[in-house]
Amino acid sequence: MTEKAISRAIGEEIRRTREAKGWSQAELAARLPSGIGQRTLLSYEHGARHLTVLRFLELCIALEVPVPTLLTHALQRARLFLANLALQVDLRALLNDQNDKFRPMVQWARNKLNKHPSGVVSVASSSVEELADFAGYSTPDLADYLAKFIPDNGRIHGTDVTMTSAAPGGE
Secondary structure, three states, X not given: OOHHHHHHHHHHHHHHHHHHOOOOHHHHHHHOOOOOOHHHHHHHHOOOOOOOHHHHHHHHHHHOOOHHHHHHHHHHHHOOOHHHOOEEEEHHHHHOOOOHHHOXXXXXXXXXXXXXXXXXXXXXXXXXXXXXXXXXXOHXXXXXXXXXXXXXXXXXXXXXXXXXXOOOOOX
């Protein structure tokens, strides 16, 4: 994993979030108190320029997205540090998956959907580990599989996300 991959992942998530709001780069740049230009924003979105923590906070505030949410989704999409993330999972998308290797996860998704009608759950890393042990998968394989089902930006940055217990066995 390189700094470049992390910068690219965060930049892509900033762009996705901006586009989900229907904002141009110029509109987002105008919302930033630091007065950065559209060209600088473009370099952040392409991962060509590293963000400082303060600039990242400023962008998240302007985008009206919690800092941990944007960072988590960027890393999940890029499949970076999955073992440390609470994965956002779109249960409906998982239900439509035809991967036979992970077929038991369809029943899990069906059961979760009964409790979480929004269709989106956050699965703590400890819960991914417990699910993997129960179903006979390796934890990294299951984490990578679940990470594919990240909800679209409108749902993950809105209020549809339902958090699950982070305690061991919380799933």
